[in-house]
Amino acid sequence: MAIIGVGHLGEAVLIGLLESGMPPAQIWATAQPAERAAILADAYGIEVGTDNAGAVSEADVVLIATRPGAVERVLDEIAPALEPDAVVVSLAAGVPLAKLAARLPEGTIAVRAMTNVAARAREAATALTAPEGTDLTEIEDLFDRVGVTVTVEESLMDLVTAVGGSGPAFLLYLADAMTSAAVDGGMDRAAARVMVEQTLLGACLHLQSSDEPPAELLDQVTTPGGPTAAALDVLNDAAVGDAVRRAVAAAARRGRGLAR
Ligand SMILES: NC(=O)C1=CN([C@@H]2O[C@H](COP(=O)(O)OP(=O)(O)OC[C@H]3O[C@@H](n4cnc5c(N)ncnc54)[C@H](OP(=O)(O)O)[C@@H]3O)[C@@H](O)[C@H]2O)C=CC1
Ligand SMILES: O=C(O)[C@@H]1CCC=N1
Numbered sequence: 001m002a003i004i005g006v007g008h009l010g011e012a013v014l015i016g017l018l019e020s021g022m023p024p025a026q027i028w029a030t031a032q033p034a035e036r037a038a039i040l041a042d043a044y045g046i047e048v049g050t051d052n053a054g055a056v057s058e059a060d061v062v063l064i065a066t067r068p069g070a071v072e073r074v075l076d077e078i079a080p081a082l083e084p085d086a087v088v089v090s091l092a093a094g095v096p097l098a099k100l101a102a103r104l105p106e107g108t109i110a111v112r113a114m115t116n117v118a119a120r121a122r123e124a125a126t127a128l129t130a131p132e133g134t135d136l137t138e139i140e141d142l143f144d145r146v147g148v149t150v151t152v153e154e155s156l157m158d159l160v161t162a163v164g165g166s167g168p169a170f171l172l173y174l175a176d177a178m179t180s181a182a183v184d185g186g187m188d189r190a191a192a193r194v195m196v197e198q199t200l201l202g203a204c205l206h207l208q209s210s211d212e213p214p215a216e217l218l219d220q221v222t223t224p225g226g227p228t229a230a231a232l233d234v235l236n237d238a239a240v241g242d243a244v245r246r247a248v249a250a251a252a253r254r255g256r257g258l259a260r
Contacts, residue, residue, distance in 0.1 A: 001142075002059035003029040004052050004074055006040055009091055010065030012120035016146030018044060019122055028055040053081035061087050061142060063113075068092040068258045075103035082108055089113050089139060093161045094258025097131060097154055111139055112157060114165045119146040125167070127152045127160040162251035170244065175200055 003010050006029050018024060029048045031037040041048040049055060056062045056078045066074055071092045082088070082105060089111045090100055100110035111134070115126040124147030128136055136151060143149040152160055175196050182192035210217060222228045235241070 001027055001061040001063065002055045003027065003063045003065055004055060004078065005064065005066030005070065006031040006036075006048065007065060007067075009115070009117060009119075010063070011040070012117045012124075013063065013065065013091070013115065013146060014040075014044060014046070016119040016122045016124065017142075018046075020145035022145065028059065030055045052077045056086065057081045057083070059083065059086055061089060061139065064088065064090045064092065066092065068095050071095045072099065072103055075100065079104055079108075084108075087111060087139060091115060092258075093165060094158065094255040097129065101131075109134055111136065112154065113139070113143060114157060114161050115143060115146070116165050116168050118168060122146050124148070125164045126150070127157065127164055129154040129157055158252040158255035159248075161255040162248045166251045170247070171200055 003014055006014060010029070010031075014027065014029065017027065024044065024046045027046045029037075029040065029046060030050055030052050031040055031048055032050055034050050037048040037050050040046075047055075052074055060083065062078065062082070064071055064074055071090055072095075075088070078088075084105075084107070087109045088100065088104060091113050093114070095112070097110055097112060100112070101108075104110055109130065111128060111130040113126055113128050115124045118124045119126075122145070124143070126143040126147060126149045128139060128143065128149060128151045130136055130139075130151075140149050140151070178196045178199075179189070179192045182195065183189050187195070207214060207217060218232075222232060
């Protein structure tokens with residue numbers, strides 16, 4: 001396979017794939033500038049260059065990991081070098097399948113994947129979309145190596161981008177605020193970080209291990225008149241739940257805007 005434009009997300013996916021046992025010799029990647037390509041090649045023991053067309057020439061699956069604005073240029077570069085049965089998977093927010101297909105040779109399958117940085121820890125949530133009737137088994141298997149994969153209608157991709165692709169940002173925002181509060185209260189920063197990260201991880205695992213809705217689990221940790229109730233009073237007074245809903249809507253709107 002080939003990964004074109006290894007930056008933050010591309011590196012997370014690369015690490016997850018290698019950690020999953022994919023042989024390094026199976027992955028050809030590109031990055032820029034050449035110095036970064038050399039650093040990545042050294043760090044991961046894979047082929048990394050700056051020649052996008054060269055990297056895809058023997059690939060069955062090509063992941064495009066550049067920012068949205070560079071995707072069409074990359075497709076123009078690689079299109080003549082693609083294997084006839086290659087599948088091209090764009091990881092970019094907001095670039096529709098139609099735009100991908102328009103730049104690819106007739107018959108080349110284009111797929112959109114919205115994943116997230118948790119691919120690094122093989123805990124990504126990935127949503128795939130492709131033209132109706134596409135057999136996505138191979139691509140699902142690929143993303144299953146780095147987490148959990150679902151398939152959605154393309155019309156949902158901007159929403160999925162907001163809750164999945166951007167999703168880690170919501171928890172990292174919370175982690176930053178909770179850590180600052182602990183440090184301001186006198187905790188050592190390293191200890192505060194361990195407490196916060198383990199608590200957030202534990203809460204997510206708790207949610208995952210239960211069939212109950214998050215609101216029900218929230219009730220169960222909120223003793224009437226207790227400290228958690230005091231915290232929720234503040235969050236509710238500040239309408240944080242509403243702000244989160246508006247943040248998801250804003251991220252989805254921005255994703256739609258990128259398509260233009
Ligand atoms: N970051 C995230 O958490 C998520 C990102 N995404 C999507 O993933 C994509 C990448 O995001 P992210 O990793 O954050 O962005 P980055 O800017 O970190 O990575 C993109 C990389 O591609 C390189 N690049 C640009 N043009 C080319 C080219 N023509 N050939 C080869 N490499 C090139 C960039 O180099 P240079 O810096 O020199 O331009 C950069 O290193 C985006 O489309 C985004 O929508 C989706 C979900 C989550
Ligand atoms: O914000 C971004 O541009 C990317 C897309 C989704 C998450 N991060």
